[in-house]
Amino acid sequence: MSPLPFAAILSEIDQSAPFAPEPERRRTRYRTIWISDVHLGTRGCNARLLIDFLDSTDSDTMYLVGDIIDGWRLRRRFYWPAEHNDIVWRILKRARRGTRLVYIPGNHDEMFRQFAGLNFGGVEIRRKAIHETADGRRLLVLHGDEFDAVMLAHRWLAHVGDVAYGLLMRANHVVNVIRRRFGMPYWSLSRHAKHKVKNAVEFISRFEEVVAHEAAMRGVDGVVCGHIHTPEIRDIAGVAYYNDGDWVEGCTALVEHFDGRMEVLHWADEVAARASATRAGALAA
Numbered sequence: 001m002s003p004l005p006f007a008a009i010l011s012e013i014d015q016s017a018p019f020a021p022e023p024e025r026r027r028t029r030y031r032t033i034w035i036s037d038v039h040l041g042t043r044g045c046n047a048r049l050l051i052d053f054l055d056s057t058d059s060d061t062m063y064l065v066g067d068i069i070d071g072w073r074l075r076r077r078f079y080w081p082a083e084h085n086d087i088v089w090r091i092l093k094r095a096r097r098g099t100r101l102v103y104i105p106g107n108h109d110e111m112f113r114q115f116a117g118l119n120f121g122g123v124e125i126r127r128k129a130i131h132e133t134a135d136g137r138r139l140l141v142l143h144g145d146e147f148d149a150v151m152l153a154h155r156w157l158a159h160v161g162d163v164a165y166g167l168l169m170r171a172n173h174v175v176n177v178i179r180r181r182f183g184m185p186y187w188s189l190s191r192h193a194k195h196k197v198k199n200a201v202e203f204i205s206r207f208e209e210v211v212a213h214e215a216a217m218r219g220v221d222g223v224v225c226g227h228i229h230t231p232e233i234r235d236i237a238g239v240a241y242y243n244d245g246d247w248v249e250g251c252t253a254l255v256e257h258f259d260g261r262m263e264v265l266h267w268a269d270e271v272a273a274r275a276s277a278t279r280a281g282a283l284a285a
Contacts, residue, residue: 018089019082020051027058031134032256036065036143036226037246039108040084041074044248047083053253053267054090062099063129064091065226065244066106066143073108095122102129106143106227130220135260137221137240140214144227144243147210185272204230208243212236224254231264 035053039045073079095101101123105112116127128142207228215223222240231245231252242262245252251267 018086020086022055022090022093025055027056030057030059030255031258031260032061032063032131033057033059034063034065034141034224034226034242034244034254035247036106036244037067037229037248038087039067039070039073039246039248040087041070041079042248043079045070045084046247046251047081047087049251049267049271050247051083051086051090052271053251053265054087056270057253057255058094059099059255061131062091062094062101063131063141063224064101064103064123065141065224066104066145067108067226067246068103068105069109069112071109071111092121092123100124102126102141104128104141104143107145107148131224133256133260133262134258137260139222139224139240139242140218140220141224144207144211144225147207147214148227185268185275204228208232208234208241209236212239212241215239215241231266233262233264 035050038050040047091101103112103123103125104127105116105125112125113127115125118125128140131139131141133139211223211225215221216237216239222242224242224244226244226246228243229246229249230243231250231254232241232243233254234241240262242254244254245264253265253267255263255265257263
């Protein structure tokens with residue numbers, strides 16, 4: 001699929017009203033927000049939780065750290081519900097409100113990499129970026145597929161794995177539809193399965209070490225990436241490693257507070273806590 005249909009989609013969304021308008025809600029403001037692996041254009045994208053996140057937070061800078069749109073899946077079958085329009089509309093609106101937006105395409109939205117260095121509607125497209133935190137640390141920001149041995153050596157195998165992953169995402173969706181009907185919070189079947197598989201755990205650990213080593217070689221203090229759908233904050237041989245997770249399995253974002261402190265927000269937990277507080281307030285009244 002050529003990049004032109006995607007440019008047309010973004011142009012159309014930029015001019016259209018959202019299906020679900022932004023509610024009047026107090027937003028928690030951060031210095032910086034990082035999100036990645038949204039996979040718009042797939043049924044696995046947890047649009048409901050991401051819309052809630054976007055309606056509840058704001059920042060001076062926002063990084064979109066790749067795989068925002070899933071070109072691989074759209075190439076096989078076009079799927080673009082109204083909620084996915086709402087997400088792109090909200091992100092583009094942030095740029096109009098003055099938020100600096102930096103988009104670093106990943107392997108699933110690699111069709112945008114050819115536009116690196118350009119600015120579309122206030123969105124800067126970069127292959128990678130250097131972010132300076134409030135406390136003066138320099139962080140390399142990239143998607144991370146550059147360090148995935150499967151992606152580099154066996155691209156066909158990566159596509160086969162993507163099909164299998166899609167089947168797991170469908171099962172994840174069915175499980176959570178049932179859980180919602182019984183008033184239960186979001187739970188990630190796929191993340192649970194991944195943590196139970198020894199090879200997946202070893203792959204994640206090796207990936208984190210390779211990315212941290214690359215950051216050290218470039219002389220920065222840390223690295224922020226996505227790609228493996230595993231949120232993390234850890235020190236690896238003196239390098240700060242941050243992974244912002246995803247909005248398919250864990251529904252997480254990485255944020256920087258105004259003092260430079262970094263935190264991973266697990267949004268399903270945030271929503272569950274808010275609902276619990278609302279119920280407690282209603283009972284107290």
